[in-house]
Amino acid sequence: MQADNPATAEGDLVAPQPKLPVPDEVADAIRTLIRWAGDDPTREGLLDTPKRVARAWKEYCQGYGEDPAHHLARTFEEVGGYDEIVLLRDIPFQSHCEHHMAPIIGKAHIAYLPRDHVVGISKLARVLHGFARRLQVQERLTAQVADCIWEKLAPRGVAVVIEASHACMTARGVRTPGVTMTTSRMMGVFRDDDRSRKEVLSLMGLG
Numbered sequence: 001m002q003a004d005n006p007a008t009a010e011g012d013l014v015a016p017q018p019k020l021p022v023p024d025e026v027a028d029a030i031r032t033l034i035r036w037a038g039d040d041p042t043r044e045g046l047l048d049t050p051k052r053v054a055r056a057w058k059e060y061c062q063g064y065g066e067d068p069a070h071h072l073a074r075t076f077e078e079v080g081g082y083d084e085i086v087l088l089r090d091i092p093f094q095s096h097c098e099h100h101m102a103p104i105i106g107k108a109h110i111a112y113l114p115r116d117h118v119v120g121i122s123k124l125a126r127v128l129h130g131f132a133r134r135l136q137v138q139e140r141l142t143a144q145v146a147d148c149i150w151e152k153l154a155p156r157g158v159a160v161v162i163e164a165s166h167a168c169m170t171a172r173g174v175r176t177p178g179v180t181m182t183t184s185r186m187m188g189v190f191r192d193d194d195r196s197r198k199e200v201l202s203l204m205g206l207g
């Protein structure tokens with residue numbers, strides 16, 4: 001549970017490709033993969049598969065087409081003096097690991113302690129999905145979500161915990177189902193103050 005420099009040092013790694021391949025190149029690549037897997041891409045059931053897979057991957061990775069920070073541009077100040085933790089708990093998400101391009105399926109808990117303004121609560125989930133719909137490692141996903149909220153809202157604290165299962169561990173490789181990876185990023189009071197950290201973890205159901 002640690003936060004250091006809030007700047008996202010690896011932003012460049014997830015930048016979209018400057019030159020996109022054309023659809024025919026993508027279809028060829030998927031036909032090659034089908035052949036690599038041992039099947040025949042010209043058989044009837046697989047004829048439209050390259051197109052479908054190309055569309056599916058655009059959808060899985062649509063986060064490359066957005067800047068998640070934009071979701072936090074609109075804030076509200078009239079909250080009746082509310083100055084306690086705001087938590088969105090158990091947000092389901094899907095991503096793909098950058099090592100195997102296999103699904104990462106999990107849930108995130110995102111909390112912040114507002115300073116003088118709050119954000120529409122759905123926007124926290126939008127930020128999560130904006131970063132999740134890319135090729136990721138769970139550590140970077142966790143850090144990017146926390147850093148984005150920290151930088152855009154300048155709150156007194158941010159806490160992000162992600163619990164996820166990696167298909168590259170369950171469906172292949174070590175083939176160990178039922179394993180969950182947990183990552184967290186604590187910033188501001190949640191990092192510096194034990195009581196605040198305990199409180200937020202307890203609200204997340206992790207205390």
Ligand SMILES: Nc1nc2c(ncn2[C@@H]2O[C@H](COP(=O)(O)OP(=O)(O)OP(=O)(O)O)[C@@H](O)[C@H]2O)c(=O)[nH]1
Pocket residue numbers: 097098099136137138139166168169172173174
């Ligand atoms: N830290 C971290 N590791 C991940 C994540 N997603 C996948 N991995 C791991 O990335 C590692 C890649 O290891 P390599 O040895 O290069 O690849 P590999 O031979 O396919 O490894 P195995 O999965 O052990 O078969 C594996 O240990 C995966 O479990 C993630 O989000 N975070």
Ligand SMILES: [Zn+2]
Pocket residue numbers: 097098099100101102166168169
């Ligand atoms: Zn993987």
